[in-house]
Amino acid sequence: MNEKVLDTLEYNKIKDQLAGFLTTDRGHEIVQNLQPSGDYAVVDQQLKETADGADIVRLAGEIPIPKLTEISPYMKRLKIENAALSGTELAHITKLLRAVKTVSQFFEDFKNEEVTLRTVPKTVAKLTLMPDITTRMVQSIDDDGRVLDSASSQLRAIRRTIEQTQSNIRTRMGKYLKGSESKYLSEPIITVRDERFVLPIRAEYKSHFGGIVHDQSASGQTLYVEPSNVVEMNNQLRRDQLAERTEQRRILAELTEMIRPYRQELLENMNLVGQLDFVNAKAKYAHQSGAVLPKISTENVVNLRHARHPLIAKEKVVPNDIKIGADYQTIIVTGPNTGGKTITIKTVGLLQLMGQSGLFITADEESQIGVFDDVFADIGDDQSIEANLSTFSSHMDNIIAIMKQLTDKSLVLLDELGAGTDPKEGAALAMAIIDAIHRSGCEMIATTHYPELKAFAYNRPGIINASMEFDVETLRPTYRLLLGIPGQSNALNIASRLGMPEQIVQQAKSFTDSENQDINNMIAELTSQTKRAHDEADELATELSEATKLHADLQKRFDQYQNQKDRLQEHAREQANEIVEKAKHNADKIIADLHRKQRQVGKTTVKENELIDAKGALNQLEVAPSLKRNKVLKKEKAKHNFKAGDEVLVKSYGQQGTLIRQEKNGLWDIQLGILKMQIEEADLEKVGKQAQPKAKYQTHVSRTRSTGMSPTLDLRGHRYEEAMYELDRYVDSALLAGYPTITIIHGKGTGALRKGVTDYLKRNSRVKSFGYSAPNAGGDGSTVVQFK
Structure with a gap:
């Protein structure tokens, strides 16, 4: 791809925005070297990679990659025999090793998600895990490059000795800070000079105090003196400190030798983590800008739906539908300036460059891009004082260079073609250039304000007119592209609306060519018809969207009704069967009693067949009960005919509340005492306004057993706002259920969720205490909460 078009279309600004989402030096290097590709397979692979990143961002937030410094300079030093790395350098390598372990575990857990990734798992599979080396490095070096006590038992012992010696020195010198000796001090403090503990003594008391200055x-009024009675202790401290440094150097050399054989693996890990960082950045940039995955055309058919310029704020930019490459290969956009022609062709070019770089594009779903071998653009005023070139000469120089390089697989963007010279000659030259480029078979979008090109485009196969819509009523451009309609001159109409005397306007019209007037009238009519068609299409699209939404809502409610109906009928049937079973039991008792009495009195008072018929009729009530007029069923249905203001029982909590409203998702907002919650309709039962839950449902044990809640809340994979909402709702539910203790799993990641959970628990007055789980139960990846 030629460098000039990257500058012309401001491609580097896209890269700058993308770089803002990176966390590694290698990721920045990848973005810095990013270029659009003209290879279909490469573009397809890169877009699939970005699609993987988008799925990860949607489901899990992002790949957990920390800030990593480039390690390649350290690896070069390792080629030198006996060269040792510093603590800071080893800390950077330790961060990489830890990141590799975290990323590998992240993707192992991600296998449980609902989507299958396309290309990223292949990158992850190339990572080299070094568990033993990682453990050793983590135990030895902290993030700031300091050698940890756990690096060796000898270092730990030396440091304990140093701490003890320092404590003894401070204790002995502390006696000078109080009592009669304190009057010799400039101020009552113990300080350090030349790595030895000293006291600030007034100069006039030097001879009296003694010691080493x-x-x-x-x-000169204060002398820093080492008292005589701590000299030997300071000497010992100095010897211990030297021993500490010697041991630290030995450990750093040992760690350096340990990783020396793995230079290539570490470099490859750095490269792979940088690539995953790049995937993260592409996905997060797409999410922020509202970009989508485009389709790729092997025939270079471009179809951009509601395309918008990515460097203009979404709320300000006017989206446009742009098609080229199927029915026509050349678009000539005519009409006056300030209508948005330049932004439109820049949008097409920049979205092509983004798509061919593996980035999502700022357009609607189902948009399609081509894969051009090169994109050429001549846009803006390239007047060069140094080269003594006018605007026209500069444009011609660029166009000549473009025509020498283009192929039938190229995309050419020309702005204000033929401008800067005599209008008639400029128009003629513009037509000749368009004809020549069009014959090459490439795709081209050219803008011009020459009216001669309107008829030229109309008479050429494969070339279509277009214009930018202009609202004559408001005298403002709408920035909407109208394909198939040439631009019209609005100078006389605008002058008239601005108050130009009608006599002058009419005289001006008499000076214009009648043919041009007819063309302008025709264009005005076409524009009006097209605007009406667009407005009607927008209105129909809105109505269709609302109808679709209504249909989905009705379907959801119908499904809920069906599910509830079947459940209620089954429940009513069970209750009816219970009543029948009870009646059968009583009937059996009566019949048995009658038989007993018959045997006692020795005569038959009731015929046997009558008894059998009566029992059979009772049995039929259980086999096929008629529930259409069943009072039990009617009563159950009445319990579930909800409306705002109803008093209801939340069955899972055994608590009574008041319905507020039903949300679009089908859940009911309900006020439970001081708490407001969202509850599924199936978990509600209407009760009388004076009804109160029975006392047995209020006990701690009953609520705990009836909820069916898990004592653990897993927030991993949730966005921050969603996680905080879920946490608040869950804690309310746990309090209602009577749980004394719960566990909140927030993961480690970037620490944002963990901090949010901690801040929330600090604010909640019902929380008695909380802290991280035991190391074998998740460590700082989860928090255990105890309620008051």
């Missing part, structure tokens, strides 16, 4: 103040 190590320094003095700028005024």
Whole structure:
């Protein structure tokens, strides 16, 4: 791809925005070297990679990649025998090793998600895990490059000795800070000079105090003196500190030797993590800008739906539908300036460059791009004082260079073609250039304000007119592209609406060519018809969207009704069967009693067949009960005919509340005491306004057993706002259920969720205490909460 078009279309600004989402030095290097590709397979692969990143961002937030410094300079030093790395350098390598482990575990967990990734798992599979080396490095070096006590038992012992010696020195010197000796001090503090503990002594008491002078103040009034009774202790401290440094150097050398054989693996890991960082950035940039995955045409058919310029704020830019490459290969956009022609062709070019770089494009779903071997653009005023070129000469120089390089697989964008010279000659030259480029078979979009090109486009196969809509009523451009309609001159109409005397306007019209007047009238009519068609299409689209939404809502409610109906009928049938079973039991008792009495009195008072018929009729009530007029069923239906203001029982909590409203998702907002919650309709039962839950449902044990809630809330994969909402709702539910303790799993990741959970728990007055789980139960990836 030629460098000039990247500057012309401001491609580097897209890269700058993309770089804002990176966390690694290698990721920045990848973005810096990013270029559009003209290879279909490469573009397809890169877009699939971005689609994987978008799925990960949607489902899990993002790939957990920390800020990583480039390690390639350290790896070069490792080629030198006996060269040792510093603590800071080893800390950067440790961060990489830890990141590789975290990323590998992240993708292992991601296998449980609902989507199958296309290309990213292949990158992850190339990562080299070094568990033993990672463990050793993590135990030895902290993030700031300091050697940890756990690096060796000898270092730990030396540091404990140093701490003890320092404590003894401070204890002994502390006696000088109080009592009669304190009057010799400039101020009652213990300080350090030349790595030895000293006291600030007034200069006039030097001979009285004694000791070794190590320094003095700028005024000479204060001497920093090491008391005689701590000299040997300071000497011992110094010896221990030297031993500590020697042991630290030994450990750093040992760690360096440990990783020296793995230079290539570490470099490859750095490259792979940088590539995953790039995937993260592409996905997050697409999410922020509202970009979508485009289709790719092997025939270079471009179909951009509601395309918008990515560098203009979404709320300000006017989206346009742009098609080229199928029925026509050349678009000539005519009409006056300030109508948005330049932005439109820049949008097409920049979206093509983004798509061919593996980035999502700012357009609607189902948009399609081509894969051009090169994109050429001549846009703007390239007047060059140094080269003594006018605007016209500069444009011609660019166009000549473009015509020498283009192929039938190229895309050419020309702005204000033929401008800067005599109008008639400029128009003629513009037509000749368009004809020549069109014959090459490439695709081209050219803008011009020459009216001669309107008829030229109309008479050429494969070329179509277009214009930017202009609202004569408001005297403002709408920035909407109208394909198939040439631009019209609005100078006389605008002058008239601005108050130009009608006599002058009419005289001006008499000076214009009648043919041009007819063309303008025709264009005005076409524009009016097209605008009406667009407005009607927009109105129909809105109505269709509303109808679709209504249909979906009705379907959802119908499905809920069907599910509830079947459940209610089954429940009513069970209750009816219970009544019948009870009646059968009583009937059996009566019949048995009658038989007993018959045997006692020795005579038959009731015929046997009558008894059998009566029992059979009772049995039929259980096999096929008629529920159409069943009072039990009617009563159950009445319990579930909800409306705002009804008093209801939340069955899962055993609590009574008041319905507020039903949300679009089917859930009911309900006020439970001081709490407001969203509950599924199936979990509600209407009760009388004076009804109260029985006491047995209020006990701690009953609520805990009836809820069916898990004592653990897993927030991993949730966005921050969603997670905080779920946490608030869950804690309310746990309090209602009577749980004394719950566990909240927030993961480690970037720490944002963990901090949000901690802040929320600090604010909640019902929380007695909380802290991280035990190391074998998740560590700082989960928090255990105890309620009051």
